[in-house]
Amino acid sequence: MKKIEKDQLDDGVVYTYFQYFKESDLPIYLRVALEDFEPDILGFLQEMKFDELKENEVEVVFKDINSRPNTRLLTISEASTQVAKQIEMAQDSDRYGHESIIPKNGYSVYRYKNVGMMVYSLASREWQLGAFPDFGSPHFEVASRSIINRYLAWSLSAVGILGFWASPVEDGLVVLRQGEAKGEAVFVDLRNRFMYSLDGKRKMKRRFKFLKLDRNLKNRNLPMQTEELASFLSVHCAYFDYKGLSTAVRQMISAVAKESVGLIYPAESFVPRKEASN
Structure with missing residues (x-):
């Protein structure tokens, strides 16, 4: 070069x-x-x-x-x-x-x-x-x-860091649709165990959680199976290509899903950052 x-x-x-x-x-x-x-x-x-x-x-x-x-x-x-x-x-x-x-x-x-x-x-x-x-x-x-x-x-x-439309919470991420997240993305470095967001750089906890909001769920969480979590993360990944997710990105999502916890969480219990700060 x-x-x-x-x-x-x-x-x-x-x-x-x-x-x-x-x-x-x-x-x-x-x-x-x-x-x-x-x-x-x-x-x-x-x-x-x-x-x-x-x-x-x-x-x-x-x-x-x-x-x-x-x-x-x-x-x-x-x-x-x-x-x-x-x-x-x-x-x-x-x-x-x-x-x-x-x-x-x-x-x-x-x-x-x-x-x-x-x-x-x-x-x-x-x-x-x-x-x-x-x-x-x-x-x-x-x-x-x-x-x-x-x-x-x-x-x-390209350096092994994945982005998702999401908002950070204490022990993980609330994963959202792009519009719901208002264009906000959070980037996860699984290899080095760091998370990058508008809130800054944070060390990922050992049992890092991805939360999926459900408007019909009340007062409890439901676990997600690894395959279900991987599918959910694929749909909400910030990586975008006319051919779909690259092989490398799919492999990274699979690794993230295996090493993380997926939970279905009551939507009514989630307070967005701006509302929480008011």
Whole structure:
């Protein structure tokens, strides 16, 4: 692989660089042309646990790109006129939801209607996201979270970390539909026993629990069999591909299901984070 230098990628644009959970040394980065976006984007990226890199730390990004195969760098910039038209244009896939993936020759195009478009390849270390200036603003919080969490789910799966639409609780996760989770995902590192979420990095307990909410269940929990838990986690996985879950992701889900506890839990007993803090 030809060595890549910072100046080659920046091309005269002023970028600010960020790393996902910098203290964990995960090779997952963003770079953003902040002047293209509203000020809200900075707080949004901090909420998503991307730590801004100082000028003397940026060289680490390119050291990783050149030496660590699973490094990912997503460039976020304002969508060009042509890309903006594609983001807004009505497509047949819209009837299935806001998100779609179109496979191309050697790469894929991910689109979240009216919000952004990402060009990526699991074989490449540099990806591109074109978005409108209000990306990351409160008005597009759910969509912006979803887009960044798709990026994280694809990138982190390469280092053995799985993402699920979920909300963290004391001894595990409440796994939800993407809409119910409001675009929030939690990432589970089974090998190193860590969990990454909007609440920060946390050590996973020995009997880590995945909770499935049931509106008809009252005052008790029901255990889930390993196969049932694996199926449930597959449906709620943040990894997304037009071919379905990759073999590696399916194998990781199977391992997680075998080493964790699945419980069906009364929906009325679950208090979402924001309600609990009020």
